[in-house]
Amino acid sequence: MGFESICEKCEELIQPFLDRELDEAERREAQAHLDGCGYCRKRYRFEEELRRFVRQACAEEMPPELKAKLASLRTPLL
Amino acid sequence: MAEPETDARRIAEDARDRIRFEEEVLELSDQVYRVARRFVPTREEAEDLVQDTYARAFRSWRSYTPGTNLRAWLMRILTNLNIDRGRREQRTPDLRPMEEGDYYLYNRLEEAGGPQDEERIVERLSQDGVVHALAAVPHDFRDVIVLVDIGDFSYQEAAQILDVPIGTVMSRLHRGRRILKSELADEAVVEEA
Numbered sequence: 001m002g003f004e005s006i007c008e009k010c011e012e013l014i015q016p017f018l019d020r021e022l023d024e025a026e027r028r029e030a031q032a033h034l035d036g037c038g039y040c041r042k043r044y045r046f047e048e049e050l051r052r053f054v055r056q057a058c059a060e061e062m063p064p065e066l067k068a069k070l071a072s073l074r075t076p077l078l
Numbered sequence: 079m080a081e082p083e084t085d086a087r088r089i090a091e092d093a094r095d096r097i098r099f100e101e102e103v104l105e106l107s108d109q110v111y112r113v114a115r116r117f118v119p120t121r122e123e124a125e126d127l128v129q130d131t132y133a134r135a136f137r138s139w140r141s142y143t144p145g146t147n148l149r150a151w152l153m154r155i156l157t158n159l160n161i162d163r164g165r166r167e168q169r170t171p172d173l174r175p176m177e178e179g180d181y182y183l184y185n186r187l188e189e190a191g192g193p194q195d196e197e198r199i200v201e202r203l204s205q206d207g208v209v210h211a212l213a214a215v216p217h218d219f220r221d222v223i224v225l226v227d228i229g230d231f232s233y234q235e236a237a238q239i240l241d242v243p244i245g246t247v248m249s250r251l252h253r254g255r256r257i258l259k260s261e262l263a264d265e266a267v268v269e270e271a
Contacts, residue, residue: 011180015255016248019226021233046184049200051227054258057208058228062111066125070107070132074100 006033010040014047099139103132106149109229110156116212116224117160130163131156153229153239157221183259187266203266211261219254222247 013030016022022030034041110131115124134155135142142151187199212220225236226247233251237244 043181043184053200054208057205058116059112060115062108073132
């Protein structure tokens with residue numbers, strides 16, 4: 001397998017790797033490649049940061065009054 | 079003559095179970111809102127959707143099996159309501175060929191601004207830009223991204239919530255993230271130009 005195709009495979013594995021959805025053999029394969037390849041490692045770190053950034057940017061706090069409205073929907077106690 | 083007492087005990091146990099259920103469900107409301115907010119375009123719609131979800135959850139509490147995944151059960155109600163109420167904006171499915179790989183956004187940002195620390199390169203994106211880019215992803219793809227990346231659900235849980243095979247979750251996630259990154263690249267690079 002040439003250098004380029006190993007990086008291409010790594011590119012495919014990075015997302016499930018970050019999702020912790022790879023099986024043990026795939027995880028080891030991706031980790032070994034990342035340990036030895038600066039090109040993919042840089043991109044892996046970027047993806048990791050991007051995830052954090054998306055999560056933080058998209059997490060909008062619930063308006064406090066909504067919490068009270070939800071509690072008011074509970075079944076009244078007899 | 080022990081029957082009335084048995085009945086009373088059963089009613090009391092039932093009430094206790096229901097109260098516990100309602101409390102557990104309410105504790106999840108922040109997480110439910112975070113997901114709902116990204117399913118629909120406005121805050122008002124998200125609030126309505128969450129209220130409808132809770133009203134239905136409280137009504138159908140008996141259909142929840144204690145000890146199973148309550149967060150996923152609740153999210154399933156939310157996604158079904160979102161579909162039922164036709165709240166999804168009708169967008170034509172994204173048919174652009176997706177030739178860009180997963181490294182596309184990094185490569186574009188690197189090209190636009192020269193190589194730099196990969197942990198800082200993300201700072202060139204704006205928070206609003208991310209929210210807009212996510213909203214621009216067609217809903218089938220976006221729903222999966224929201225569940226996995228914002229709701230912290232596993233592929234398996236997302237498959238149960240959306241009632242699709244796990245392979246569909248994986249392919250939508252894969253494609254959805256690429257669409258998201260392509261939107262982000264367009265925004266970030268245009269802004270810088």
